[in-house]
Amino acid sequence: MCGIVGIYFKKKKLHNKLGKYLSGMLDNMSSRGPDSAGFAIYNNDTKKFYKYSLCINDKSIINEFEVDIKNKFKDLTIKSVSDHLVIQTLSSPKTVIPYIKKKYDNILIVGYGKSIEIFKQVGNPKEIVKKFNLQNLTGSHGIGHTRMATESAITIDGSHPYSTGEDECLVHNGSLSNHNNLRRQLIKKGKTFDSFNDTEVAAGYISSNLSKNKSLDKTLKNCLTNLDGFYTFIAGTNKGFAVLRDEIACKPAVIAENNDYVAVASEFQAMAHLPNVNNAKIYEPEPGVIYTWGK
Amino acid sequence: MGKIEILDFKKNNLRKINSSLQNINHKNNKRDFVIKNPAGEHAICAGLKEEMSVIIKGHVGYYCGGMNQKANIYIEGNAGTGLGENMMSGTIHVKGNASQSAGATAHGGTIIIDGDASSRCGISMKGVDIIVKGSVGHMSAFMAQAGTLMICGDAGDALGDSIYETVIYLAGKPKSLGVDCIEKKVTKNDLKKIENLIELGNIKKLKPHNFKKFGSARKLYNFNIDNVSNY
Numbered sequence A: 001m002c003g004i005v006g007i008y009f010k011k012k013k014l015h016n017k018l019g020k021y022l023s024g025m026l027d028n029m030s031s032r033g034p035d036s037a038g039f040a041i042y043n044n045d046t047k048k049f050y051k052y053s054l055c056i057n058d059k060s061i062i063n064e065f066e067v068d069i070k071n072k073f074k075d076l077t078i079k080s081v082s083d084h085l086v087i088q089t090l091s092s093p094k095t096v097i098p099y100i101k102k103k104y105d106n107i108l109i110v111g112y113g114k115s116i117e118i119f120k121q122v123g124n125p126k127e128i129v130k131k132f133n134l135q136n137l138t139g140s141h142g143i144g145h146t147r148m149a150t151e152s153a154i155t156i157d158g159s160h161p162y163s164t165g166e167d168e169c170l171v172h173n174g175s176l177s178n179h180n181n182l183r184r185q186l187i188k189k190g191k192t193f194d195s196f197n198d199t200e201v202a203a204g205y206i207s208s209n210l211s212k213n214k215s216l217d218k219t220l221k222n223c224l225t226n227l228d229g230f231y232t233f234i235a236g237t238n239k240g241f242a243v244l245r246d247e248i249a250c251k252p253a254v255i256a257e258n259n260d261y262v263a264v265a266s267e268f269q270a271m272a273h274l275p276n277v278n279n280a281k282i283y284e285p286e287p288g289v290i291y292t293w294g295k
Numbered sequence B: 001m002g003k004i005e006i007l008d009f010k011k012n013n014l015r016k017i018n019s020s021l022q023n024i025n026h027k028n029n030k031r032d033f034v035i036k037n038p039a040g041e042h043a044i045c046a047g048l049k050e051e052m053s054v055i056i057k058g059h060v061g062y063y064c065g066g067m068n069q070k071a072n073i074y075i076e077g078n079a080g081t082g083l084g085e086n087m088m089s090g091t092i093h094v095k096g097n098a099s100q101s102a103g104a105t106a107h108g109g110t111i112i113i114d115g116d117a118s119s120r121c122g123i124s125m126k127g128v129d130i131i132v133k134g135s136v137g138h139m140s141a142f143m144a145q146a147g148t149l150m151i152c153g154d155a156g157d158a159l160g161d162s163i164y165e166t167v168i169y170l171a172g173k174p175k176s177l178g179v180d181c182i183e184k185k186v187t188k189n190d191l192k193k194i195e196n197l198i199e200l201g202n203i204k205k206l207k208p209h210n211f212k213k214f215g216s217a218r219k220l221y222n223f224n225i226d227n228v229s230n231y
Helices: A012-028 A059-072 A093-103 A125-131 A179-188 A198-213 A216-226 B014-022 B188-200 B225-230
Strands: A003-009 A036-042 A050-056 A077-081 A084-089 A107-113 A116-122 A141-147 A169-176 A229-236 A241-245 A254-257 A261-265 A281-283 A291-293 B005-008 B032-036 B053-057 B072-075 B091-094 B110-113 B126-132 B146-151 B167-170 B181-184 B212-216
Touching: A003 A012, A003 A169, A003 A229, A003 A241, A012 A036, A012 A125, A012 A141, A012 A261, A036 A125, A050 A059, A050 A093, A050 A116, A059 A084, A059 A093, A093 A107, A116 A125, A141 A169, A141 A229, A169 A198, A179 A198, A198 A216, A198 A229, A216 A229, A216 A241, B005 B014, B126 B188, B146 B188, B167 B188
Parallel strands: B005 B032, B032 B053, B053 B072, B072 B091, B091 B110, B110 B126, B126 B146, B146 B167
Antiparallel strands: A003 A141, A003 A261, A036 A116, A036 A141, A050 A084, A050 A107, A077 A084, A107 A116, A169 A229, A229 A241, A241 A291, A254 A261, A254 A281, B167 B212, B181 B212
């Protein structure tokens, strides 16, 4: 099953409502995905600074880790949220990511970029939303996922969103059937994967395509040819997000759009609490058609 | 007509609301209900068994009016997947759009959708009449066995794939026809049926001759003319 949600604001004055609206959407989708949840928040671009969202699987190493990276990287600040750390530094992903991956087995880099912050955990979505204090977070757009595991185990590295490129993320409702083959092909091209999950492969495929053709539209069109299986995707970038359903369209999706926001979810229930949603334009994305906001 | 009873999802949960509709009080015989704040809840008005009128003020989730018998349900909003699934009789009228599989496996009654219906509308329908004033998505009337699907707009890919004896009346164009679905000649009998459906659906802009008829070529399944009255 799984539940996916996304909200994009058309007006800046609404940015302070992001956490409030997105947490309500995730709460309402916990029935579709009770075993894990996660979300990506896009807020003010930090210009020169990179943000790295890290999930710390072993708390005992935190002190040592913090001292280490403060010495190692330029102008580094640390924000701690539940079992996640968001570190901000001038050092680029090319130096930071290999360093952390090589030295710290128990730390999972869940996302990085100049705008994105990602938080994900195993457990009941309603509690996860509270743990990360999503209610009070702000930003221009956000994407979330509640998981009912099918293709890989219930672990943090099996939870969405998946981020495999700078400021990119992907949530997925469905299951892919050619992910093992595609993973092997991508590994040959130099991509690395943290899990056996199908969605991580789709995210890796999108990143690898996007770095070549620089167009989210083209990339998602390629997904229609090269990904086999069921999916409704919400793919996020620092500018906005795109929605795509496979051509059979077994997996649900509904969009509500008005002058203030665009909301996407697996079910209308997820957005029933949004202001004026009953008067918004409500429609289902058509199969195989790419919908993009915030180009 | 008795006083209208209000059922509010802000005050009651789904189980209580459905239970009060499934077990109406025969002493006061209230049969007019208004449901407020449905908020996309699933299975609203599922399993109603008696004549009554229910107006739902807002959008509903999956399987609204599923298994309905005799009740008239009016939805002032959109409906989720499986609207009127396996309905036996009665009427469901949606003011907005309906999601996938509207009227799936429904045996009887009438479903009217003022907006569009998405994919698989009338999948495996078994006798219901479905009137869609907008368009329908792909694989509509897939394996449809009996009843009528009227579409005032267009149809998506593979209309009527593997269809049995359901009749499709389409005013717009199908993107493609499914396996074993063909266009058929509109007879006088068809025109009468279309006229009735136009009246039932209160369709203003179309006349019976605007519709084309589609149905089974009867090459995919073992059709025997002696059994025609069973459909």
